[in-house]
Amino acid sequence: MLLIATSANAQKLPTSKYVNHTEFGGLFGRVKYSNSYNGNQEQVDNRLSMTIQTFNGMQVHRRLTVGATVGVDWYKAALLNPVAAGLRYDLTKRGNVKLFATADAGYAFAWFHDDAEGLDTKGGLMINPGFGLKIGKPGAVAVTLGLSYKRQEAQVEKVPLWDQRERSEDRVYNRLALRLGFSF
């Protein structure tokens, strides 16, 4: 089906079918927790993590590009490497500013995370859907501004404290990802 669709649209495709979309930006979020250093009172903090990622794919349709995304996310206590299947879909046809949809889903690994003693950090599932603006002439390098929701899971095994037998933490990073990038 995909092949048929692709060949049917072949004459409308640009010469290059390979697409690279590289972005960097921040993951903005908050966290609410009970502070054990302060009588377990609830406390709310801001969280901001650096993120870079690169999407490499093939244009299979005039609007649609599918491929793979790899990246690095520097969370406060975890360095995660998401590896995901991704797609980019142009929502508007004309003009030098296009609105596009973006979606990546996959798994993040803690390959390069160096655990503190007694901790064992593992990655987890990741989804990252959102929208973006592509600014630039067709066929040339375009600048992109992406705004998406990112949900990243992670798991940490910890050394039990003196009165404990087991201790582990399930993390879900819920973040707003704001990214600047380029696409060609």
Place this chain on the structure above:
Amino acid sequence: MKPKLLLFVLIAAACWSCNDQCKETRVVRRFTTVTHSLMELRTKVKAESPRALDQPGKMYVKGKYLFVNEIKKGIHIIDNSNPSSPKFVSFVTIPGNGDIAVRDNVLYADSFSDLVALDISNPASPKEIDRVKNVFKSGLFDGGSWNLNESVGAINDQNVEWVTETVDVNCEENLNPGWWGGGIMWMIADRASFSGAAKSASPQSAGGSNGQAGSMARFALHQNFLYTVGQSTLHLFNITTPSKPVDFATVNVGWGIETIFPYKNKLFIGSSTGMFIYDNTNPAEPKQLANFQHGRACDPVVVEGDIAYVTLRTGTACAGTQNQLDLVDISNPSSPQLIKSYQMENPHGLSIDFPTLYLCEGEKGLKVFDVADKFAVDKHQLAHFKDIDAYDVISLGETLLLIGKDGFYQYDASNPRDLKLLSKIPVGKAI
């Protein structure tokens, strides 16, 4: 362009309140205070049908029988005449029991404040024959403490249960708050530790036939006396007539006493601060010879010849910063001297069948050393069995008894380099 921008702003607004959700799940020890009446407790010692291991404590071997303490509840009696298929014989309910010693056909057990003597000539139905009342004033089980209130005839006890709790944390490392350590840790050093014993280093003595206890035991038999250690005292019972134990004397030892290991004419008492050596030439009157001090840690001791093998470990239940095996020269018991310290990972119980030393490393398994060369023990590691979660070990020469987190194992140890599993009693399942 305007609808696009509007969409952008809407998504931004929806995501702007994104919260990280980090939940830490912990299994935590909880204490609840309960009061038991002594009058009621003293009616509860009785033989019952065999039951499964639930929370095994110390172990004692006498002849073909194994006695496994069920922490605070009683004693499993196991027929081990065939190590390949041990059989549960009976379960004796003894409230507040933690330690065991056997002389001839008499089993001595603590029941909170009392010392109970049971006739085990028929292991299927042991009977209480005597009781020394109100001799132990306080104690610890699994971190929960109890103390005797003599004026009203009651035990004020803490029940310990493990509860799972989930709390929101800040998605960061959350290292230990520093003040949590220290003070409280030493109190819970005496956990559900199994006692190890060695054939060659077993506390044997003249006068009746004794069973074997080991590096974590608080009870020891020597000649006509039963020695028991409390948190700060050494208590002597005269058992000239085994069925009639008599409260004999109390010796003040020190603080944080954990284990007692009699060897030849000496008593080696392990405390959370060091090792005390007592001269026991006159069994009725042990005299302190030396106090070998080291860091604060859990420290079972076994002795063979002129060398004491002491392990120190850190961990959740033990304070201290060392994980090591110390060899101590005790040829002059008044002045014990360190021979050498060897770094270990997380040493628990140990047992010696000279020249083979079995050392439990907790989750890191069981290590077997040839200790013939006392300066190069680490160079003579015979084997390291990594797939065992070993708490404590007893070497009976040909047979090796081992307790892991999930049950009780027996190995054929005729070749220490290649242990062969004979049988396993899993926790929670009766044979």
